[in-house]
Structure formats: structure tokens, C-alpha cells
Amino acid sequence: METPSYPAYCFKASPTHFTWVKISALDLQNLKRGIGVYYYLNHPIRYVYLAGLIVSRTEAPWHTILTLDDSSGETAEVVIKKQSMQSNETVEQVEQEEKEQEGYEKEVEEEGGGGGGGGGEVHISTTEKSILDISKLEVGVLVKIKGSITTFRTINRVQMERFEILADTNEEMCFLRDRTRYFVEVLSVPWKLSAEEVAQLHREAEQDEEELQAKRKRAERRVKKRARLEERERRVILKAYERRQSSYSII
Known part of the structure; x- marks a missing residue:
């Protein structure tokens, strides 16, 4: 069989x-x-x-x-x-x-x-x-x-x-x-798919993979954006600290 x-x-x-x-x-x-x-x-x-x-x-x-x-x-x-x-x-x-x-x-x-x-x-x-x-x-x-x-x-x-x-x-x-x-x-009966069904499942698998890749890229962009915002905030805090230290030195 x-x-x-x-x-x-x-x-x-x-x-x-x-x-x-x-x-x-x-x-x-x-x-x-x-x-x-x-x-x-x-x-x-x-x-x-x-x-x-x-x-x-x-x-x-x-x-x-x-x-x-x-x-x-x-x-x-x-x-x-x-x-x-x-x-x-x-x-x-x-x-x-x-x-x-x-x-x-x-x-x-x-x-x-x-x-x-x-x-x-x-x-x-x-x-x-x-x-x-x-x-x-x-x-x-x-x-x-x-x-x-x-x-x-x-x-x-x-x-x-x-x-x-x-x-x-x-x-x-x-x-x-x-x-x-x-x-x-x-x-007891072998599982069978038609060629059309296999092709359709292959297309769906490719679409799923594309959606997964797109989701990963969106997640990576969010991580990078968060990192940029955190770095910007860190620089703002650092500059504020440096200005405060400078004012103390003048006094």
C-alpha cells in the first residue's frame, strides 16, 4: 500500500x-x-x-x-x-x-x-x-x-x-x-493529499514565515528605538549633571 x-x-x-x-x-x-x-x-x-x-x-x-x-x-x-x-x-x-x-x-x-x-x-x-x-x-x-x-x-x-x-x-x-x-x-488508511492541497499548504507556510519575519523585524525596530530613547535620556541626564557640577565649581 x-x-x-x-x-x-x-x-x-x-x-x-x-x-x-x-x-x-x-x-x-x-x-x-x-x-x-x-x-x-x-x-x-x-x-x-x-x-x-x-x-x-x-x-x-x-x-x-x-x-x-x-x-x-x-x-x-x-x-x-x-x-x-x-x-x-x-x-x-x-x-x-x-x-x-x-x-x-x-x-x-x-x-x-x-x-x-x-x-x-x-x-x-x-x-x-x-x-x-x-x-x-x-x-x-x-x-x-x-x-x-x-x-x-x-x-x-x-x-x-x-x-x-x-x-x-x-x-x-x-x-x-x-x-x-x-x-x-x-x-489503517494512508493519509493522502492532492498536489493542489500540498501547493496550498506550501503557500500558507511561506506566508506564515513572512509574517513571522515581519513580526521579528518590528520587534527589532522597537528594541532599537527603545535603546535610542534610553541613550538620549542618558545623555540629557549626563549633561544636566555636568552643568550642575560646573556651577558648583564656579561657586
């Missing part, structure tokens, strides 16, 4: 690029990694939506890992980042520490987890940096999870953004029906 490839400026016309894509754990592992995006066939995907049973919960120093079983033949690892509330560090500082400690973090994971949570720690979403209360997300709970995609070694993971606990298996079955319908109608 032919799967045409399109440049990034076409992604906004994709039915999967900027939406929560209902996907199974099996298909999550089949996604191919691109630059800032993942692909199923030629569908660009950034955000995914899964549902299943939590079969394990592992605490590591910098995050909690949930393993989700959706009966697709694979499980999905869901990562929820932690932030310490025992210091005045910002989320950005905590993330920098995570990056610096990446080697140690991987070692802890390979050994099957590490230090537990709690002790003044909260969980945060990756993109919005909002606090997530995952205290009810224990083994045996049915849950729907939305998140972005990341890769650890060769395993595709989900970085949690939002979640919803399912009341029973009926709700899970409704989600599975919707997921199957989405797979049949969207994911």
Missing part, C-alpha cells in the same frame, strides 16, 4: 497531528520515530489516548511508571514526572536536574525501580506542568490516559498529561469500540 511522505508544513492538514489519537499499546510500540513526531504509516502523531488496566506501579526518584494492559498483546509504560515540594526549586530546575541525572535514573530503572514517592513530592504533567493527583492509580484500576510520546531505549512510552478512572469494564469496552473504529477509518 502506497504511503506518501509529506513535509512538516502539511501536518496541520493531518487528522492525527494535533489531536488525542486513540491507540492500542501494540500500535504504540509500532510507531516510527521522526523529528519531533512519531508516525503510524504516514500519519504524524504527537499525542495519544489509551485505556486499560494498571498491572504494575513502579516508583523511581524522578518519576512514577505505570504499566497499562489493554489486552492488545502489548503493555504500555506510562511515565508521570515528580517534583519535590521540599525546596524552592522551579519545575524547570527540577527538569534540568533530571537531565543531569539521566544516567543514574536509567540505572535505577534497569534494577527495577528505586526510591519511593511521597515525602513532599507531587506529580506533574509534562507539557502543562499542572499537578496530577495519582494516588488512586494503583494496580487493578481501569483508567484512560492522555499523553505525549517519548522513547526510552527502544520502548515507546507515554508521558502522562491527563487521566480519567473508568467506572467499570463497560466504559472500557466503549473506548475499545471507538479505538477500533478510529483505527479502521483513519490509522
Whole structure:
């Protein structure tokens, strides 16, 4: 089956690029990694939506890992980042520490987890940096999870953004029906654009770039104008100071 490839400026016309894509754990592992995006066939995907049973919960120093079983033949690892509330560090500082400690973090994971949570720690979403209360997300709970995609070694993971606990298996079955319908109608069919659509998207991308450049130039002009005004004001103040000093010398 032919799967045409399109440049990034076409992604906004994709039915999967900027939406929560209902996907199974099996298909999550089949996604191919691109630059800032993942692909199923030629569908660009950034955000995914899964549902299943939590079969394990592992605490590591910098995050909690949930393993989700959706009966697709694979499980999905869901990562929820932690932030310490025992210091005045910002989320950005905590993330920098995570990056610096990446080697140690991987070692802890390979050994099957590490230090537990709690002790003044909260969980945060990756993109919005909002606090997530995952205290009810224990083994045996049915849950729907939305998140972005990341890769650890060769395993595709989900970085949690939002979640919803399912009341029973009926709700899970409704989600599975919707997921199957989405797979049949969207994911399993290669995304195609006509030559005219690609040309139009290219023109729009060029217009967007021109507008961005114009906005940057306007911002640069404002900065230069402000600098000139500040320099003029500085000279006025300096001259006034020099005149005052001269008058003191005459006296």
C-alpha cells in the first residue's frame, strides 16, 4: 500500500497531528520515530489516548511508571514526572536536574525501580506542568490516559498529561469500540493529499514565515528605538549633571 511522505508544513492538514489519537499499546510500540513526531504509516502523531488496566506501579526518584494492559498483546509504560515540594526549586530546575541525572535514573530503572514517592513530592504533567493527583492509580484500576510520546531505549512510552478512572469494564469496552473504529477509518488508511492541497499548504507556510519575519523585524525596530530613547535620556541626564557640577565649581 502506497504511503506518501509529506513535509512538516502539511501536518496541520493531518487528522492525527494535533489531536488525542486513540491507540492500542501494540500500535504504540509500532510507531516510527521522526523529528519531533512519531508516525503510524504516514500519519504524524504527537499525542495519544489509551485505556486499560494498571498491572504494575513502579516508583523511581524522578518519576512514577505505570504499566497499562489493554489486552492488545502489548503493555504500555506510562511515565508521570515528580517534583519535590521540599525546596524552592522551579519545575524547570527540577527538569534540568533530571537531565543531569539521566544516567543514574536509567540505572535505577534497569534494577527495577528505586526510591519511593511521597515525602513532599507531587506529580506533574509534562507539557502543562499542572499537578496530577495519582494516588488512586494503583494496580487493578481501569483508567484512560492522555499523553505525549517519548522513547526510552527502544520502548515507546507515554508521558502522562491527563487521566480519567473508568467506572467499570463497560466504559472500557466503549473506548475499545471507538479505538477500533478510529483505527479502521483513519490509522489503517494512508493519509493522502492532492498536489493542489500540498501547493496550498506550501503557500500558507511561506506566508506564515513572512509574517513571522515581519513580526521579528518590528520587534527589532522597537528594541532599537527603545535603546535610542534610553541613550538620549542618558545623555540629557549626563549633561544636566555636568552643568550642575560646573556651577558648583564656579561657586
